[in-house]
Ligand SMILES: [Zn+2]
């Protein structure tokens with residue numbers, strides 16, 4: 377049976393330190409509810425399931441939780457490629473600089489139009505895509521959707537499109 | 549076999565009068581290429597396949613071609629419900645007013661956050677969703693994606709979410 381899941385936002389509030397924190401075994405004393413599954417925790421869990429690669433094509437990237445997840449995967453040795461919109465990278469709160477500083481390969485779209493995608497491909501087999509920009513406002517505020525699927529007919533075109541955009545935005 | 553299709557944008561340029569025009573049998577003399585399948589024509593074809601209902605949940609709606617498609621379905625007797633973001637409805641170029649004037653039932657999200665969805669459900673069985681706002685810029689300019697699927701595990705949650713948002717935004 378092929379994984380097909382839909383996640384709606386805004387996410388319920390809930391602590392995600394058990395997924396992202398440095399000491400996952402110790403209890404957290406922050407003010408958020410603990411032990412609750414939320415839209416954000418489901419998204420993080422899918423991202424953190426990566427074992428070999430993560431391709432990220434995101435218009436905006438300012439969510440600190442999502443940035444921590446990507447940095448954690450990078451530390452684990454997962455090969456990460458990030459493609460983002462050049463106009464958005466310069467905006468306050470963008471986490472793209474932190475990814476670059478950590479040694480993650482980031483390319484920015486240099487065209488005159490928006491690179492408006494918001495999708496991720498995990499291990500070349502799991503697609504996460506929808507209306508959700510990778511921002512705090514989108515995760516906690518807006519009404520948004522995400523599809524999570526392993527259906528090859530849906531995943532394959534996104535892999536091809538990522539590779540195409542990655543090549544045409546090669547700065548070399 | 550279940551329909552699963554991915555459409556990327558920007559759309560190639562191409563005349564869509566054979567899909568939308570009043571006299572589909574006569575040749576069109578406009579300056580656009582004719583007889584070419586484009587991303588926009590594929591999207592229009594899926595929308596125009598509606599025979600009983602079309603539920604539309606769109607942040608922005610300013611594309612004249614997409615508006616013409618919705619008006620054509622309305623004329624044919626397809627039951628149409630449109631849910632849009634209250635902030636966007638007031639913006640120049642919004643087609644929402646034309647839909648209302650034609651007698652289509654439109655509800656606007658009255659919350660303080662963005663209703664950022666961009667999805668359509670055709671005949672309660674076909675889901676069209678992605679990053680694409682229903683604007684000319686998105687269709688002709690941006691890099692965007694749309695998933696078109698009849699997979700029940702993906703379609704069903706969107707139907708439920710549409711009905712939920714429709715009810716909570718009842719102005720009555
Ligand atoms: Zn906590």
Ligand SMILES: [Zn+2]
Pocket residue numbers: 563564565576577578579580582
């Ligand atoms: Zn023409």
